[in-house]
Amino acid sequence: MDHDEITLEQARKSASLKWTRYGPGVIPSWIADMDFPVARPISELLRLLADSGDLSYAPNMHEEPLAQLFSQRMQNRYGWVPDPSGFDSMTDIVQAIYIAVAVLCDEDHQVILQTPTYHPILSACRKMNREMVFNSLVPAGNGWQIDFDQLRDCMGPRSKLLLLVNPHNPSGKAFQKDELETIAGIVLENDLFVVSDEIHCDLMYSNAGPHIPFASISREVAERTVTFNSATKSHNMGGIRCAMAHYGSESLRKQFDRFPDGMRGGSNAVGNRATRIAWEQCDDWLEYTISYLEANRDYFVSFLQREMPDLRHVPNQSTFLAWVDCRELHLDHDPAEFFLKRAKVAAYSGAQFGPGGEGCIRMNFATSRSILSEKLERMKRALSEIY
Ligand SMILES: Cc1ncc(COP(=O)(O)O)c(C=O)c1O
Numbered sequence: 001m002d003h004d005e006i007t008l009e010q011a012r013k014s015a016s017l018k019w020t021r022y023g024p025g026v027i028p029s030w031i032a033d034m035d036f037p038v039a040r041p042i043s044e045l046l047r048l049l050a051d052s053g054d055l056s057y058a059p060n061m062h063e064e065p066l067a068q069l070f071s072q073r074m075q076n077r078y079g080w081v082p083d084p085s086g087f088d089s090m091t092d093i094v095q096a097i098y099i100a101v102a103v104l105c106d107e108d109h110q111v112i113l114q115t116p117t118y119h120p121i122l123s124a125c126r127k128m129n130r131e132m133v134f135n136s137l138v139p140a141g142n143g144w145q146i147d148f149d150q151l152r153d154c155m156g157p158r159s160k161l162l163l164l165v166n167p168h169n170p171s172g173k174a175f176q177k178d179e180l181e182t183i184a185g186i187v188l189e190n191d192l193f194v195v196s197d198e199i200h201c202d203l204m205y206s207n208a209g210p211h212i213p214f215a216s217i218s219r220e221v222a223e224r225t226v227t228f229n230s231a232t233k234s235h236n237m238g239g240i241r242c243a244m245a246h247y248g249s250e251s252l253r254k255q256f257d258r259f260p261d262g263m264r265g266g267s268n269a270v271g272n273r274a275t276r277i278a279w280e281q282c283d284d285w286l287e288y289t290i291s292y293l294e295a296n297r298d299y300f301v302s303f304l305q306r307e308m309p310d311l312r313h314v315p316n317q318s319t320f321l322a323w324v325d326c327r328e329l330h331l332d333h334d335p336a337e338f339f340l341k342r343a344k345v346a347a348y349s350g351a352q353f354g355p356g357g358e359g360c361i362r363m364n365f366a367t368s369r370s371i372l373s374e375k376l377e378r379m380k381r382a383l384s385e386i387y
Contacts, residue, residue: 001288011035012024026345027345029345030364031364032233032366042277045274045277055269056269058267058271064272067244071083074213077210078201079216080213082215089244089267089272092230093229094120097195098128100161103258103259105160107131110130111131111133111160112133114134114137114146114164115356119352119354134355138356139171143314144168144314146182151183155189159190160193162187162195164195165200166201167204169321172314174209174211174318184217184218193225198213198227199230200318202231204318208317213227214227223249224248229243240271293366296365296366296367303373303376307376311329312326320366322365323360324347331359336349339379343381347362
């Protein structure tokens with residue numbers, strides 16, 4: 001296991017969406033896949049499944065050891081003790097968010113989002129005609145701050161659902177306990193439901209404390225919280241489709257049960273087995289990967305400061321997705337388009353992430369150091385050509 005060994009030539013052989021969308025000259029830095037191979041126990045499992053020819057239907061979640069395993073993992077790592085009977089399986093988290101929006105609020109209600117935010121969440125609200133209310137996350141020195149006054153001010157009789165991304169994508173912010181407690185107070189005062197998308201929780205760096213599940217704040221908060229999680233981001237297997245939902249109360253489960261199960265999907269046998277192996281046997285891979293990512297994060301930060309000081313960036317506390325504010329470049333068009341055209345580096349346009357995203361890009365630093373360095377050198381060269 002050596003993430004340093006991945007070369008551009010090798011990475012280009014991937015049949016993934018990430019590497020095929022933009023053609024051979026471009027280095028992708030957009031979608032949230034890492035360029036690292038999965039942990040060996042996961043690839044061995046997949047080989048074994050293929051060799052055995054057994055690709056049958058998966059057992060139901062209550063007959064699966066996954067719920068118990070996840071509950072134990074949350075307890076060991078984060079001190080949260082979710083009741084294993086509160087779990088449900090989902091195909092993936094984006095789909096789960098759509099279902100949550102469908103069942104926890106209706107078209108008369110307002111959904112509160114902290115922006116910039118993971119763009120499929122915005123799409124879910126937009127496509128289902130839910131009115132969105134935005135609460136800003138604001139870069140402040142070496143961190144991001146929540147505008148709590150704005151969050152309190154935006155509450156009203158139609159406020160219904162808070163969609164939290166904890167830890168946060170695209171800022172890489174890890175929420176602190178006092179911040180989550182303040183959010184919890186506002187949630188209780190205004191009788192909101194909460195969806196807490198915690199897919200990035202295992203990817204925390206040393207400048208953050210341990211992850212704090214939102215439902216662990218208090219029993220009252222847990223009762224109105226649905227937590228979504230998955231091993232797919234931390235263990236780099238986005239293609240296997242397996243996610244977990246945890247309902248903090250029976251009444252929340254009942255709300256979700258109103259959604260027709262045939263339309264809901266669920267995880268599959270391969271996804272469930274791979275997730276189990278990830279949580280049971282791959283902590284050494286995860287630890288190594290986090291330390292590699294943290295070193296990449298540091299390299300990224302110092303490269304920007306040294307070579308492209310007009311790009312503003314708050315160092316990540318979590319995730320491998322870096323938010324870069326390009327507004328001081330005063331480009332006359334979207335910076336993502338600029339870097340795609342002039343540097344052949346494909347980043348996400350910040351504009352997709354809602355208010356506060358215009359003039360910014362989101363980049364992915366989960367790659368080998370040599371590929372990361374090539375991306376940044378290309379961007380530096382592109383900038384030197386226009387200034
Ligand atoms: C915050 C967040 N939620 C959900 C997802 C996607 O999860 P899934 O592949 O299970 O839909 C991502 C992917 O990057 C993400 O960053």
